Structures are given as structure tokens and as C-alpha cells.
Amino acid sequence: MSSKAADVIASALRARIENGEFASGRLPAERTLSEHYATTRITLREALGQLEAQGIIYRELRRGWFRAPPRLIYNPSHHSHFHAMALEQGRVASTQVIEAREVPAQLAIARHLQLQEGDTVYRIRRLRRIDGRAVLYVEHYLNPACFPGLLAEDLTCSLTDLYDQRYGIRYGGARFTILPGPLPPRAAPALNVASGTPGLLITRINRDQHNRVIDCDCEFWRYDALCVAVEV
Structure with a gap:
């Protein structure tokens, strides 16, 4: 079961992505995002995992998170x-x-x-x-x-x-x-x-x-x- 804080962060990040932020395709580092949303890395990763499961973002090993292109x-x-x-x-x-x-x-x-x-x-x-x-x-x-x-x-x-x-x-x-x-x-x-x-x-x-x-x-x-x- 997802936490309410993770749901809120996921919704906010999704809105930013849909509004054209992160034009380079790369999301800020997890530390930057966790500070921005005043949350823990655990909660942030839960939110990122939600967006990943929805096909909105994807992760690359040792490189970070990216806005997902169309399948x-x-x-x-x-x-x-x-x-x-x-x-x-x-x-x-x-x-x-x-x-x-x-x-x-x-x-x-x-x-x-x-x-x-x-x-x-x-x-x-x-x-x-x-x-x-x-x-x-x-x-x-x-x-x-x-x-x-x-x-x-x-x-x-x-x-x-x-x-x-x-x-x-x-x-x-x-x-x-x-x-x-x-x-x-x-x-x-x-x-x-x-x-x-x-x-x-x-x-x-x-x-x-x-x-x-x-x-x-x-x-x-x-x-x-x-x-x-x-x-x-």
C-alpha cells in the first residue's frame, strides 16, 4: 500500500512532467528532489516507483531518472x-x-x-x-x-x-x-x-x-x- 505522502509527490511530479519541465529528459537527482519536497529518500523512491510503473519515467543504473518516451x-x-x-x-x-x-x-x-x-x-x-x-x-x-x-x-x-x-x-x-x-x-x-x-x-x-x-x-x-x- 502506498503512503499518502508518496501519492502527493507522485502527482506533483507527474504534473511537472506533463507541463514540460525537465526538457532535457533527465529528472533532478534524488537528493535534490527529496530536499525540494521535504521528504525522505524512501518516500521519494516510492513516488518515483509509482511513476515508473505508470510508464511516465524510467531509471538507468548509475545515471538516474528520465522522462519516458512513448513505447x-x-x-x-x-x-x-x-x-x-x-x-x-x-x-x-x-x-x-x-x-x-x-x-x-x-x-x-x-x-x-x-x-x-x-x-x-x-x-x-x-x-x-x-x-x-x-x-x-x-x-x-x-x-x-x-x-x-x-x-x-x-x-x-x-x-x-x-x-x-x-x-x-x-x-x-x-x-x-x-x-x-x-x-x-x-x-x-x-x-x-x-x-x-x-x-x-x-x-x-x-x-x-x-x-x-x-x-x-x-x-x-x-x-x-x-x-x-x-x-x-
């Missing part, structure tokens, strides 16, 4: 790639490659790709940003037989476009699993949050136009950055 709308039934999806919504996307190499497939990945445990797969780890903010850590697992030489390509670009332009492979069907849960240690630091922070895990197993399983994406999203919306 990215993600429609799994569309085959639009990350950069195109962002552009359609007036946002600026960027991609950073963390790692790209061959690895032996662990059992779960092997099953997703219809391979044997220990078979060689391509693993590409990337960090993706919207308007400069890290929102998605993703691990792509690919069947190398479908994409010879792919690791030598520019992997900061859209894999969807690369598949089509170099290999003549286009997405056909896909199977999605969406689960809330804690962000794991390998994903959380890249997203500027503490390990265990709530996130969304989207697992997508993709087939090509010939119905072959070609890759599997394990996407770890900041929960406050995404809205999943599907038209049926």
Missing part, C-alpha cells in the same frame, strides 16, 4: 524489421554488434532450429537503441547451412534485408512466445538496469518462404519500452 509499438504479425518499425513510428533506431561467432547449439536452441545438440550455429548478440536509449538486447541463432559467410557481413544492418538481398531468403511463418520475467545478467547491464529488473522475453522461431526453420531470436526488452499490439 515502441510491436506487432508480431508483421514482418517489419526493427529499423523499419522504428522509422514508421517517427523514431530513430541504431544497432550495435556485441558478438558474432560460431558456437555449439545448446539443447533448447538446437530444438528450436531442428538441429542436434552440439551442432554448430551462428550466434549474433546485438544491442538495439531507440532515440539513443538501449531498449533491446537480442541473441540471434542461425542455421549456418542457410547463410554461408554471413558472419563477414555488416551485422549492424537489418538481418531481414540481408537475408533477402544476399541469400534470396524471405520470412514466411513465425512462432512467438512472449513472457515477462527478470532480465538475466548478460542482458541487464547492456540495458542499463540491474540484473533481475523486470523485462519481456520474446522468443521468435522463424521459417522462410519454403517453410524451413532458419533462425531463432531471443529478445530481451526493457518492459517500459515496448507495447505489443496485434490486430486479429
Whole structure:
């Protein structure tokens, strides 16, 4: 149960944000805010937590609190790639490659790709940003037989476009699993949050136009950055 003082502070901060304060996007430090509202850090953090839960602000580890931008709308039934999806919504996307190499497939990945445990797969780890903010850590697992030489390509670009332009492979069907849960240690630091922070895990197993399983994406999203919306 929230305290009355925290409710009042949260309401006041929300009004300031909606009235255009904090134009830089960054809120004052917690110490400054607690002094301004003549309250304890515990009560202030309760108020900030309320606003965070409402999607009005977000926190980055060791950086502080920020006014939250609109969530990215993600429609799994569309085959639009990350950069195109962002552009359609007036946002600026960027991609950073963390790692790209061959690895032996662990059992779960092997099953997703219809391979044997220990078979060689391509693993590409990337960090993706919207308007400069890290929102998605993703691990792509690919069947190398479908994409010879792919690791030598520019992997900061859209894999969807690369598949089509170099290999003549286009997405056909896909199977999605969406689960809330804690962000794991390998994903959380890249997203500027503490390990265990709530996130969304989207697992997508993709087939090509010939119905072959070609890759599997394990996407770890900041929960406050995404809205999943599907038209049926």
C-alpha cells in the first residue's frame, strides 16, 4: 500500500512532467528532489516507483531518472524489421554488434532450429537503441547451412534485408512466445538496469518462404519500452 505522502509527490511530479519541465529528459537527482519536497529518500523512491510503473519515467543504473518516451509499438504479425518499425513510428533506431561467432547449439536452441545438440550455429548478440536509449538486447541463432559467410557481413544492418538481398531468403511463418520475467545478467547491464529488473522475453522461431526453420531470436526488452499490439 502506498503512503499518502508518496501519492502527493507522485502527482506533483507527474504534473511537472506533463507541463514540460525537465526538457532535457533527465529528472533532478534524488537528493535534490527529496530536499525540494521535504521528504525522505524512501518516500521519494516510492513516488518515483509509482511513476515508473505508470510508464511516465524510467531509471538507468548509475545515471538516474528520465522522462519516458512513448513505447515502441510491436506487432508480431508483421514482418517489419526493427529499423523499419522504428522509422514508421517517427523514431530513430541504431544497432550495435556485441558478438558474432560460431558456437555449439545448446539443447533448447538446437530444438528450436531442428538441429542436434552440439551442432554448430551462428550466434549474433546485438544491442538495439531507440532515440539513443538501449531498449533491446537480442541473441540471434542461425542455421549456418542457410547463410554461408554471413558472419563477414555488416551485422549492424537489418538481418531481414540481408537475408533477402544476399541469400534470396524471405520470412514466411513465425512462432512467438512472449513472457515477462527478470532480465538475466548478460542482458541487464547492456540495458542499463540491474540484473533481475523486470523485462519481456520474446522468443521468435522463424521459417522462410519454403517453410524451413532458419533462425531463432531471443529478445530481451526493457518492459517500459515496448507495447505489443496485434490486430486479429
